[in-house]
Amino acid sequence: MKFDRTCIAIVGLAVVLLIAGPLLPAWAVSLANVSLCLGTVVLGMMLLMRTGLVSFGHGLYYCLGAYAAGTLENLVKVSDIALMVLAGAAVTAVVSGLLGLLLSRYREIFFAMLSLAFSMILYGLLVKSAALGSTDGFNISAKTLAGFAVDGDSRRVVLYSIAVIVTLGSALLLHLYLSSHRGRLAGAIRDNELRVEYMGASVRATIHVNYVISAVLAGIGGALMAVNIGHIDPEMAYWPQSGEFVFVAILSGTGSVFAPLAGALVFETIRSFAYEYSPNTWQMVLGITMLLVILFLPGGLWSIFKRRKAG
Amino acid sequence: MATILDAKGLNKSFGAVTAAKDIHVAVEADSIVGLIGSNGAGKTTFINMVTGYLKPDTGSIVFNGRDITALRPRNITRLGICRSFQIPQLFNSMTVGENLLVGVGIVAGTGGGWAAAGATASSPAAVVDTMLDRFGLGHVRDRQAGLLPEGTRKLLDIAMAMVVQPRILLLDEPTSGVSADEKFTLMDMVMAAVRESRVTVLFVEHDMEIVERYTQRILAFYEGRIIADGVPSHVLADPEVRRYVIGEHVPAAEGTAGHA
Numbered sequence: 194m195k196f197d198r199t200c201i202a203i204v205g206l207a208v209v210l211l212i213a214g215p216l217l218p219a220w221a222v223s224l225a226n227v228s229l230c231l232g233t234v235v236l237g238m239m240l241l242m243r244t245g246l247v248s249f250g251h252g253l254y255y256c257l258g259a260y261a262a263g264t265l266e267n268l269v270k271v272s273d274i275a276l277m278v279l280a281g282a283a284v285t286a287v288v289s290g291l292l293g294l295l296l297s298r299y300r301e302i303f304f305a306m307l308s309l310a311f312s313m314i315l316y317g318l319l320v321k322s323a324a325l326g327s328t329d330g331f332n333i334s335a336k337t338l339a340g341f342a343v344d345g346d347s348r349r350v351v352l353y354s355i356a357v358i359v360t361l362g363s364a365l366l367l368h369l370y371l372s373s374h375r376g377r378l379a380g381a382i383r384d385n386e387l388r389v390e391y392m393g394a395s396v397r398a399t400i401h402v403n404y405v406i407s408a409v410l411a412g413i414g415g416a417l418m419a420v421n422i423g424h425i426d427p428e429m430a431y432w433p434q435s436g437e438f439v440f441v442a443i444l445s446g447t448g449s450v451f452a453p454l455a456g457a458l459v460f461e462t463i464r465s466f467a468y469e470y471s472p473n474t475w476q477m478v479l480g481i482t483m484l485l486v487i488l489f490l491p492g493g494l495w496s497i498f499k500r501r502k503a504g
Numbered sequence: 505m506a507t508i509l510d511a512k513g514l515n516k517s518f519g520a521v522t523a524a525k526d527i528h529v530a531v532e533a534d535s536i537v538g539l540i541g542s543n544g545a546g547k548t549t550f551i552n553m554v555t556g557y558l559k560p561d562t563g564s565i566v567f568n569g570r571d572i573t574a575l576r577p578r579n580i581t582r583l584g585i586c587r588s589f590q591i592p593q594l595f596n597s598m599t600v601g602e603n604l605l606v607g608v609g610i611v612a613g614t615g616g617g618w619a620a621a622g623a624t625a626s627s628p629a630a631v632v633d634t635m636l637d638r639f640g641l642g643h644v645r646d647r648q649a650g651l652l653p654e655g656t657r658k659l660l661d662i663a664m665a666m667v668v669q670p671r672i673l674l675l676d677e678p679t680s681g682v683s684a685d686e687k688f689t690l691m692d693m694v695m696a697a698v699r700e701s702r703v704t705v706l707f708v709e710h711d712m713e714i715v716e717r718y719t720q721r722i723l724a725f726y727e728g729r730i731i732a733d734g735v736p737s738h739v740l741a742d743p744e745v746r747r748y749v750i751g752e753h754v755p756a757a758e759g760t761a762g763h764a
């Protein structure tokens with residue numbers, strides 16, 4: 194684990210984004226904001242994919258993170274953004290810690306489907322919970338940050354800045370983890386579990402740890418998104434949401450922690466423009482984008498950069 | 505000399521197939537032992553049992569005075585027994601250097617519990633370099649493991665077993681898939697690496713010239729049993745071994761009766 198060029202690039206990007214925030218038009222700040230929230234979730238998907246696993250149920254943690262933040266405000270009357278995001282992280286850590294005990298025994302389609310099953314259970318529970326607004330969910334105001342009021346004209350840029358710090362901070366930590374001894378096991382497990390065990394490491398324990406990390410990233414992303422949008426509902430745990438995470442993760446590629454961030458930005462950009470100009474066919478635009486990526490960039494959008502570097 | 509590994513009365517069946525039958529082997533520390541036997545004789549099964557991949561139906565395995573019969577492969581590795589594979593088991597998408605670095609990382613990460621004190625003092629990259637040098641893999645350090653020729657994969661597979669610092673190394677057909685003129689080079693390299701780290705070696709081999717040259721003791725397997733055990737000259741001259749292992753046509757009268 195060492196502070197390499199990628200780390201410097203992440204910090205550099207964070208500084209640039211923070212400075213650029215107040216100068217950007219409102220629509221760009223909003224677009225960047227949702228992209229960063231989505232990017233945090235996809236960072237977690239990337240870690241799982243590096244470990245050789247695909248979850249079709251990460252909406253579970255995205256939704257849990259959001260509801261943890263929302264519930265903190267609604268029921269406990271704590272509406273500080275930092276605490277809300279922390280609540281999202283804490284709740285997802287506990288739940289994934291438990292579910293990981295079971296899920297770390299499964300691979301491939303079984304892992305994917307079992308993840309999906311758990312997310313559908315949460316969806317079902319939320320839909321039935323009148324206290325949490327049932328299918329309508331509820332609104333969130335998120336009034337302060339570490340005691341300071343977050344409102345008025347500056348609110349948009351403040352939320353954006355929080356997203357920049359949290360997302361790029363997560364990217365930095367994930368990069369450091371991936372280049373550590375333990376992090377390197379992810380790729381080893383994807384390649385050959387037998388050899389990992391024969392080298393003296395526990396495959397299940399490593400998968401469990403990576404699962405929890407990826408769940409916490411989804412939880413943080415969900416909490417951030419909830420604070421940003423100001424509303425949460427059970428759709429966050431519904432399967433199309435989980436599918437979207439898989440979609441963006443494959444679109445991005447797993448080559449670098451920058452990939453999920455770039456992929457999320459591309460995805461949100463396509464979505465918002467396609468939605469605006471052809472509201473009835475935007476899914477088709479996304480579908481064609483995915484088709485092109487799989488055909489021409491099987492390593493994800495990120496492989497464009499890699500090829501250029503190699504050439 | 506001290507016994508480092510003691511297999512007592514191992515039996516293992518797969519349905520109607522007896523892969524191990526009443527196997528008794530006591531291996532002395534720092535010795536080099538060859539395992540021979542025709543296809544399906546039970547050599548790999550023996551290695552699988554010693555390294556925890558298979559549990560014997562009955563019998564026990566003792567390593568350095570400790571019963572390891574019920575342990576998993578990773579725990580047995582941590583105690584100091586590691587193996588290579590008949591078909592190399594590599595991290596195919598990684599480079600040769602990274603393949604070894606994974607092992608170095610595991611040894612370092614588990615607190616070096618089973619690692620010799622001095623070995624973890626040098627940097628991970630230095631440990632990898634030393635291992636690459638010992639196995640003549642320096643020139644392919646940055647090549648992707650999945651794209652290497654078979655002989656090189658075989659060497660890397662053995663280096664990966666060595667990098668986790670075993671006391672006992674079990675090699676499953678280290679020279680299979682290696683061209684005839686490279687076999688001795690490979691074995692010389694392995695033996696040099698082993699000598700430097702004082703490792704006890706058991707290796708499966710079909711080439712009798714190699715077994716004779718590198719071992720002090722041979723175990724001959726046939727249908728899950730050990731039919732001969734002793735110094736190479738003695739075992740290789742045994743009529744049963746010549747008949748059932750080497751495949752010479754020895755008239756039945758010459759063999760010890762009752763083993764057909």
Ligand SMILES: Nc1ncnc2c1ncn2[C@@H]1O[C@H](COP(=O)(O)OP(=O)(O)OP(=O)(O)O)[C@@H](O)[C@H]1O
Nearest residue numbers: 518521522523541542543544545546547548549550
């Ligand atoms: N996991 C298993 N399931 C079923 N049968 C097995 C299994 N492993 C080994 N066997 C059988 O046990 C017998 C001994 O196999 P083993 O692999 O130990 O032989 P070997 O001496 O290593 O042979 P080779 O020289 O071909 O590698 C064979 O008949 C084999 O088919």
Ligand SMILES: [Mg+2]
Nearest residue numbers: 547548549590
């Ligand atoms: Mg075999």
